[in-house]
Amino acid sequence: MKTRVLFAAAALVLSGAAHAQFQKPEDAVRYRQSAFAVMGNHFSRIGAMVQGKAPFDAKVAQENAAIVLMMSKLPWAGFTPETERIKSRAKPELWAEMDKVRAGADKMMKAVADLEATTRTGNLDAIKKSFGETAATCKACHDAYRE
């Protein structure tokens, strides 16, 4: 419980004062899933470029990275203790290992911030590298904590 309270407090700091408020636990789940969905879509758009499936356009990459950056700060506020009982793809381990989840979230947000900065250089090789590093931070938590 103490860990969860700490995580909730951390989520407030993470997402700044613009953190979300929820009337019901279901709203918190929907919110975090929505933020992840928007983030994933725009991250994939950068992915298509670094994988050569879409033409590289530095401006497009930067615009998508800006959306990913904003979204990366949001979902954490939706992992409130009350949402543990709501059915989602979150594994039981997520609630039991909040310190690790928190560290993973920090790592992801840092990687995304680096990716966004890298897209502003317009250097495709650097973007590829940064994209891969970011994708690894997504995968680490998905593998450990998502069904």
Next chain:
Amino acid sequence: MKTRVLFAAAALVLSGAAHAQFQKPEDAVRYRQSAFAVMGNHFSRIGAMVQGKAPFDAKVAQENAAIVLMMSKLPWAGFTPETERIKSRAKPELWAEMDKVRAGADKMMKAVADLEATTRTGNLDAIKKSFGETAATCKACHDAYRE
């Protein structure tokens, strides 16, 4: 059909080059619903302040408005012609009146941009007025086109 193609083209312009791409129509529906959900949550946070249900904090209002502003540009790309057959709360009228939907979306985005600018002044009365005007643009389309 012509209207729909025009709307799809407009969506590209609306959301800039950072528009979303979708593998399946279901993904487009999920994307637009997610963008609306994140937007609605942060818009409500400003609402709580203008309605006196949360203490007014100009910085918090501005942070939330920045998220609303970014989200306001995104959902339109998810109203692709292929999604008409996917079950959602979109009424049949939405697909039949795309010109009006497009005009409503423009109006909403303009109101949101005004709201975001207003939050940067820190003037609560002005924010209240701008919030009300923005909420009216949300309601207009929800009343007409959402179950």
